[in-house]
Amino acid sequence: xxxxxxxxxxxxxxxxxxxxxxxxxxxxxxxxxxxxxxxxxxxxxxxxxxxxxxxxxxxxxxxxxxxxxxxxxxxxxxxxxxxxxxxxxxxxxxxxxxxxxxxxxxxxxxxxxxxxxxxxxxxxxxx
Numbered sequence: 001x002x003x004x005x006x007x008x009x010x011x012x013x014x015x016x017x018x019x020x021x022x023x024x025x026x027x028x029x030x031x032x033x034x035x036x037x038x039x040x041x042x043x044x045x046x047x048x049x050x051x052x053x054x055x056x057x058x059x060x061x062x063x064x065x066x067x068x069x070x071x072x073x074x075x076x077x078x079x080x081x082x083x084x085x086x087x088x089x090x091x092x093x094x095x096x097x098x099x100x101x102x103x104x105x106x107x108x109x110x111x112x113x114x115x116x117x118x119x120x121x122x123x124x125x126x127x
Contacts (some may be wrong), residue, residue, distance in 0.1 A: 004126035006067040006119055008066040008106075011077050012084040014053040022047055059088035067095045069115055071102025081084050095122060 011017045025035035034041040036081045068085055070077070097118055099111050100103055106115060 002064050004065040004067070004122065005062070005077070005121065006069070007085075008069050010060065010068055010081045011090065012055060012081045012088075014050045014055065018047065018051050022050065027103060041112065043053065049057065057083060058089055060090060062089045064093050065093040065095070065122070065126045066091050067097075069097045069099070069106070071104060071106050071111070072098050073102060074098045074104045076104040093095065093126075 012015070022037065022042055023038040025047070026127070027035050033045070034043045035047065036042070066085070066089055068082065070079055070082060072079055077096065082098070087093060093124065095118075097114075099106055102108070102111055
């Protein structure tokens with residue numbers, strides 16, 4: 001029973017995310033079943049499945065309040081993902097917070113503090 005949910009840096013179009021980010025991964029030089037992207041391992045099975053994943057239909061099932069937080073300057077997950085949330089989530093209450101100077105992962109301490117505040121307020125309101 002889900003009363004509410006929070007999404008941080010929403011990837012609602014996995015195919016686009018794969019094309020713009022994961023497809024840049026470099027194959028492991030030793031032939032292991034993963035590729036490297038920055039310092040992260042991307043499993044070949046995961047990479048193959050994410051290209052096939054379509055979660056927009058699942059968004060149509062979200063009737064509980066949703067909190068979505070995103071950085072406007074995110075170069076990995078574009079803010080266009082927010083339009084998918086607005087367009088497909090039928091919940092009456094969708095709270096979207098965009099940090100105008102926020103990059104991917106909202107790494108600044110001020111962002112993290114604000115995120116914790118928003119999450120706490122959201123949980124108190126709907127839990």
